[in-house]
Amino acid sequence: MKTSFLAVAAVLAATAALPAAAQNATGTVAVNGSVADRCQFTLPSDVINAGELSQQGAGSNAGKLDPSKLDGQSRTLQGWCNGTAATMSVEAQRLVNTTFTTTPPTGFDRVVNYDATATANSANATDTSVTDGAGTSVPVGMFTGDVKVTLSNSSSPTAGLLVAGDYSGQVLVTLTPAVTPAP
Amino acid sequence: MKRLALTLLATMALPGIAHAQATDTASADVGVAGSVAKLCMLGTPTPAPVDLGQMANTSGTRVGKIAAISDRTVTLPGSFCNFAGSAITVTATALVADDASPVEPGFAKAVNYTAAVTNWAPGPAAVTTNATAAGGSPTNSATGPTQPAPKVADLDVTLSNFTAPSDNLLTAGAYSGLVVVKLGPVASGGD
Numbered sequence: 001m002k003t004s005f006l007a008v009a010a011v012l013a014a015t016a017a018l019p020a021a022a023q024n025a026t027g028t029v030a031v032n033g034s035v036a037d038r039c040q041f042t043l044p045s046d047v048i049n050a051g052e053l054s055q056q057g058a059g060s061n062a063g064k065l066d067p068s069k070l071d072g073q074s075r076t077l078q079g080w081c082n083g084t085a086a087t088m089s090v091e092a093q094r095l096v097n098t099t100f101t102t103t104p105p106t107g108f109d110r111v112v113n114y115d116a117t118a119t120a121n122s123a124n125a126t127d128t129s130v131t132d133g134a135g136t137s138v139p140v141g142m143f144t145g146d147v148k149v150t151l152s153n154s155s156s157p158t159a160g161l162l163v164a165g166d167y168s169g170q171v172l173v174t175l176t177p178a179v180t181p182a183p
Numbered sequence: 184m185k186r187l188a189l190t191l192l193a194t195m196a197l198p199g200i201a202h203a204q205a206t207d208t209a210s211a212d213v214g215v216a217g218s219v220a221k222l223c224m225l226g227t228p229t230p231a232p233v234d235l236g237q238m239a240n241t242s243g244t245r246v247g248k249i250a251a252i253s254d255r256t257v258t259l260p261g262s263f264c265n266f267a268g269s270a271i272t273v274t275a276t277a278l279v280a281d282d283a284s285p286v287e288p289g290f291a292k293a294v295n296y297t298a299a300v301t302n303w304a305p306g307p308a309a310v311t312t313n314a315t316a317a318g319g320s321p322t323n324s325a326t327g328p329t330q331p332a333p334k335v336a337d338l339d340v341t342l343s344n345f346t347a348p349s350d351n352l353l354t355a356g357a358y359s360g361l362v363v364v365k366l367g368p369v370a371s372g373g374d
Binding site for chain 1: 216220221263265332
């Protein structure tokens with residue numbers, strides 16, 4: 001008797017469910033997002049203090065620029081770019097005597113020029129301070145890590161005697177992400 | 184229909200997101216600093232030493248007395264100071280006979296002269312020695328005008344106006360003197 005009752009109940013339940021299954025519908029929510037092209041320095045500044053720039057002693061070049069004071073100097077910044085089309089440029093700004101600001105007499109210089117190279121992700125961007133403005137941008141791509149700045153080829157405009165005083169310049173490194181074109 | 188509508192909304196929204204976040208340039212700097220200390224250099228004196236030769240007349244009305252000695256010029260080429268405000272101090276010591284014996288009346292064992300350093304400041308640095316006949320107090324010193332700018336030049340040291348104290352007869356012997364030229368900051372007196 002028990003068995004017979006259960007069988008009947010099952011049949012009733014199945015019958016009642018059939019109309020509902022026929023009306024199923026699926027809704028979808030698409031989830032989208034984006035990451036913009038971006039570059040950032042996590043270690044954005046450092047200082048090279050070259051100390052005494054002129055040659056010492058009593059030789060024929062005493063008082064003139066000692067290139068070894070700047071050439072080969074380097075500092076390592078840290079940064080990243082998250083896009084494959086990112087570029088890097090560097091601008092070397094000459095060292096200028098900040099305590100003697102007038103035009104020096106013949107035979108003297110109050111400016112020291114140099115080349116700067118920024119290396120990141122095996123790409124090298126260079127610039128010379130002889131001309132104003134940044135050097136040519138180079139592709140640097142997607143990377144994270146060191147941006148090494150190295151100085152070289154230092155000189156003074158007339159290879160003259162350097163006027164005494166404090167000298168100051170800087171190297172600017174710019175990481176530029178590519179502009180994502182509108183789809 | 185619901186499914187289609189949601190898909191269209193997403194497509195329209197994406198371009199706006201791309202425009203707003205596409206250019207995040209990063210810049211960094213490495214400061215480069217140095218300094219140049221104040222420095223003065225004097226070129227090697229040329230010619231040096233200066234040999235005046237025979238200083239006394241050997242004949243004529245002034246026999247035994249100092250002869251007319253022509254000016255001598257010594258050049259210090261490529262001398263420079265790399266800062267504004269420098270001066271030359273010249274210290275001259277009269278020519279004095281090396282003989283230490285006392286001087287008899289009417290004789291002198293010193294020869295005075297004027298040393299002038301030119302071609303640095305607007306005026307020369309000049310000093311005249313004033314040694315006694317016995318060779319006492321042979322050294323004098325003077326500082327020239329200030330050079331107001333960094334300068335590199337060939338300095339001329341001119342020795343002139345050679346005289347004997349009281350125009351006495353010169354004792355025989357070898358005489359030697361010395362001119363010291365110092366080039367440096369005005370504040371330290373040309374050291």
